[in-house]
Amino acid sequence: MPFASDPTVTYSVGDFHVEGKQNGPARLRVSRAVYDQTSFDATYGLCDPGPPLTPWESIKSYGRRTVNKARSKRCNASSFYRGLVRWIPFIGWIRTYNIRGYLITDFIAGITVGVLNVPQGMAYALLAACPPVTGLYTSFFPIIVYFLMGTSRQCSIGTFSITSMMTSRMVLNANPYPEKLTFPNGTKYTNPEFHEIINGSAFTRGEWGAIQVGSTAALFVGIWQLILGLIGAGGMSVYFSDQLVQGFTCGAAFHVFSSQLKSVFKLPMTEFYGSFKLIKTWIQFFSLIKQTHIPTLVVGIICLVFLLIVKIGINDNKRIMRKLRVPLPAELVVVIFGTLASYEMDLENNYHVSILKKIPMGLPPATLPDFGVLPDIIGDTFSNAIVGLAITVTLGMLFASKHGYRIDPNQEFKAQGIGNIFGSFFQCFPSGASLARSAVQNDVGGKTQIVSVVQCCIVLIVLLALGKFLEPLPKPVLGAIVMVSVFHLLAQVLQLGRLWKLSLYDWSIFLVVFLGVLILDVDIGLGLGVGWAIITIMLRLQKPKIGALGRLPGTDIYRRTDVYKTAIEVPGVKIVRIDSPIYFANVAYIQGRIYQLADLNNLIAKWREEHPVKELITPASFDVAPDDQNKYAYALNLELGDSDDEDGTKGSSRYRGAPTISMEELHNTQRRVFEQEGILGEGQDQPIKHIIVDCSEICFVDVTAVGFFKRIQSECESIGVELLLACTNKPVRDALYQCGANDFIKEFQVFVTVHDAVLYAVNSHKFQKPSTHTKLSIVDGNSNGILHAYTNGLAPQSPVPRPGLEDVIESPEEEEVRSEGQNHFREKEHRL
Template sequence: MEVADSSVKSRRTFLRVAAFEKQFKRPPEPPKPLSQRIAAQCRDDFSKRKLLKTVHANFPFIGLIKKYKLKESLANDVISGLTVGIMQIPQGMAYALLGSLPPIVGLYTSFFGPLIYFFLGTSRHASMGTIAIVSLMIASVLDTRLGGGTETLGPETTSPVFDYNVSTTPSSANFTNTTTDATPIATMTSAFSEMDLQKIRMTAALSFVSGFVMIFLGKINMGMVATYMSEPMVCGFTSAVAIHVTTSQAKHILGIKVGRHNGVFKVIKTWIDIFKNIATINWAPVVTSIICILAIYAVKIHVNLRFKAKLKIPIPIEIIVVSIATAISHFAKFKANYEVNVLEDIPSGLPAPAIPDVTLVGESLKDAVIIGIVAFIQSVSMAKILARKNNYRINPNQEMVAYGAGSVLNAVFSGYIPAASVARSMVQEGAGGHTQVASLFGCLVVLVVIVAIGPLFYSLPKCVLSCVILVNLRSMFLQFLELKPLWKKSKYDFMIWIVTFLATVILDADIGIGIGIVFSILTVAIRTQRPEFYRAGLIDGQYIKPVNRYNEVKEEQSIKIVRFQAPLYFANSEMFVKAVRVASNIDPEELKKARKQHQKTNNENTTNTSVENGIPDSELGEGLALTQAENHPKRREAILVDMSGVPFLDIVGVKTLRRVFNEYNDVDVDVMLAGCSDGVLDILRSTDFMSEKEDFIYVDVESAIESRNEKAAENE
């Protein structure tokens, strides 16, 4: 039995695309009548299988409950949920304060957000609730619309919008209001000022509209919006938000009274005011803040993080610090003796549901959409990371629906837009949580605080909550350390990071994220206008590589292989023409000029010679041409464009190909295409380019070279 020599390649049966498709391409199926298509679609849509699939897709918790393993998962979910629930208490109050809202609103968000996400979310570990970015953007809208309390919302807001089951203050002996009878919020002046009521109404309306927009976007499969926010852009934006958050909390840490600035340059203006009033620092909150920051940081980083493998659950240092600070502040009378700002009245009990007045949104509709998208981006990014780590998948579109539903429910119950917290999600996963059942136990912890314990935080200094916020910004500040390696990896991604960061810090959060998205898209356009192209050859007759980067690259005689790696469309069509000329080292315009000059020189020499020898010009010219052709036989030059790196092209791209073909044909240089994708071939076929140039379009580079060599051998 003879063994075939593997080094000898068999002749290809199909070289050109036209012949290949003629035998192998399937003919298009004849369209079915409209009535049959409608009937088939209805049978599929209303089948039992499709209905069950739809129900499970919209309510993922059904599949979770069916597959839930009590013995393996329940204990871990209980421990994880209780741990995260304890974290939710100080963070919920702190981030509500950051959002320029009463602290109790953060607890409402921390209860209803995870509750609805359990039923609709697809991540097993995302911890929904309050986060810094959303709270900061909410505060920006409130400050812009309400003007620090000088602007009212109009006569339509004079009637009560929310009802609460509340008590007055923790020191009050009147506990009759803690019954099941709801008390109108408008009458609870001891718990909320008129400005607080306006902020709650505005926030609820904003969240309500944002939620429905997000649900709509999720249902039309717009979860792909996350792809337009690259990782460098998100990192730059969140790092800039950390600067905004730090700026907003500086006054609580330093005990300085400064006005709130809105719009562009607000960070700069705020720091100018802080330095102007630096002489009025209250050292009581400064000392309190230093102690709290050191305590929280030491335990979270040097204990919880360092001994993560040994600790079954992390030490809940935040709630410990908050509880101790509240007790010390109460007995030492921080407010009376040291003029430290404290939380004061915190109502107890769940708020009665009420539909927000969406007319309050008005010109803030854009902000509602942007905040919802920002919350979705951070949340889905965190969910994807945890899903990859634990080997399961999430559905971005269903996630968008879940976040939207969370915003709607929170709006009805006086909360605001929820999102997944990076820190809490990592704790929920790190504490051993297996499923979203953990969030139910977390909700239980928050519920206990809302119903019974909340008023006990009356004496909690606001600076302590600021410390909770600042320590949790650590991961955002650490992103600055990624800049140096990012510069080495990709200059474009580095510029996206810097531009987004500076735009967000100097201007504002919503403007910054818009500029970041636009700049990211612009860099994509710039990259396509600066595509990679090179002159290529073959290694071992099969590997197509650049001639200037690899050794032993063999170029075929009289064939210049040009590889273009970018889309060919209106924005870079001229670059494609230039790439072919540069890579092939054949410029048709220069070649024409050279030939004209050569012809002119030959004519002059021929005339002089014929006059001297007395030979007619026509006879001498024919003889010289014949002698040159016999002594210097040469193949016709060809340029082979490898199109395997071209993902798509448009009409302008097709016109550019025609232009290249015509320009080189005018100077006796053939142009061939190889390796076109099916999408590119469809465009070439629909524009009749395929039928016109089918003899020059090949299946791949090897086929084009083989065909060219066979043709040359026949001519010789």
């Protein structure tokens, strides 16, 4: 809303004036020259006035700057410390850690997340087709690295449902000791080596093979992530929009949920891979549902119901959480009671319910991954790396914006990559940021990664002392934990209805990636979604918004005539704004729209009919009726504000003797002038003599775009229409210059603002009468301000001849009115 101030006060700085008006908007008065781009740059001092560099010169310049920067660096303690802080941010932020303000909340959040991490880690390990204890390893070793190197303060690194599910495909495909072997005739039988206990180990050969595949996958996932961080690929994260991530995680959540049907119902289901995996899984589920193991299902349903009640009724209830402050650890509760019930009732022997069995105590020894499985998993490791990075960076940016700090995507890539590499030597599978645990860490009040230290301590206690007590834990309990953990991701499908009302493009991105992941596969769907997101960007740029602009009455502001009802087009001038870059894919569309808006095709056809021999008409002198000339001169009074006059009359003039004229009168006056010249027949509209392209929204152009400007300039020139550019930024001007546009677009055809271009166009209309005067004065018809355009100079103090602005539209009587208005304005400046 415009500000109001004392009507007797005028604020003035040079030629810029703001007059306060009680109970109304402030009035702006500007007195300056009409600038083309060249005169503007010369007047106000362009920083780099030379010609733009060629691509080769830019490369050499960048190389010289890089070398000089490297030479200027000195290896000393200060530079070493800065480099160390960049790689290990912990060294920087721990020095300013607020012990009193953060330590208690971080400690509480660490205990809460650690308690949640223990059951989730084991559950996601089963999801990854690895022994449950490897989930605890993955919840410990990578977190230590992220605590030192990560830049997000709320992300909880460790096991995650989607990356675990993607790991399971690699494990099941590349395990050197598969559970099932296939005869040449296609029949399958159980591999006796799969369940054989390795001497001196707590694992069977099948489990050890899964560990080897998982650790090798973690190693190369980490290598991919580290490489991406080193080459500065963090900028890629901008292509993972919220809708893309939501659609992907929602589709992947259906895969995660479906993968637990086997453990909750204890059905002899086989794993499917590739396209239509989810459809085949559900078809198989319904075909085998009669073989459901009832005791296992009962255990699973009890856990599901309890977890949902606590999650929906308590932890997600804002009114209850205001009193509790800390969410109830429902997962820990079902693990404890499930383990006790299994131990007391001997569920494995009495009811044949599957349990975890032996869990090795202590920390694992460091071992090298098995590189023999690498050819079978190398492609999947890259997609796993991309998914893990996308989710981690997206979560980090979300929490950073919420809490007012910034993360470094490249450093996040390095931190997660080195964390996975480090964990691969300790039987870990690929890790990532968990959506559920990160949300809990933020909601409980975690402020820094000190939460990770406390979390690691909880996991370490379980590994060193409590692991053997979890051996009776039923597997359907862990399956229920996984199912409930993705409920909030499944609920994201409801976003489709909201996005449909907001944006068709965003809706389509969500739908494409969601269906791609759901129907095809996780990695295929992600690639499809990224590809479609890029295509939507191309579609938006290929057919940009292009519209005609008109002046808003009482201002020097130009807006689209189809958006603002009061926007009036300047007669004889067509102003077009292009709301996108101009490049090879949209040149044809933009050219067609400009021709349509300016009706150039009809003008060209009519010109060719009337002038069989192509020629240019130069302005000639002709007589104009004095009244029309006087009216036209005052028609240029561009009002700088619509306010009630002192006598209460709307839009009346304070300058006695200064007539006002409406746009309709101006249109009629110009029509009579053109009819006198013989250009227009009676009843015809004024033809377009100038086309102004508002380039304020054009951020770049390519070589094809320069050809477009050349074509339109050539065709406009052939029919006597002048092309003007306004509001071009320096990169666009440099691109035009490098491509030779200065051969056909002259310096005086490029203007600083649309209003400058309009003044030039109006003054150069050929029905104006020549004179020896050199100053263009535009007097506000409402007496709210005066805009002086010194047409023969860059500024009043430094006159420089300007081509094309040598006509006068100010009579002696008008100059007297203008002087009176100036005196009146100066008097108001001194009222204070």
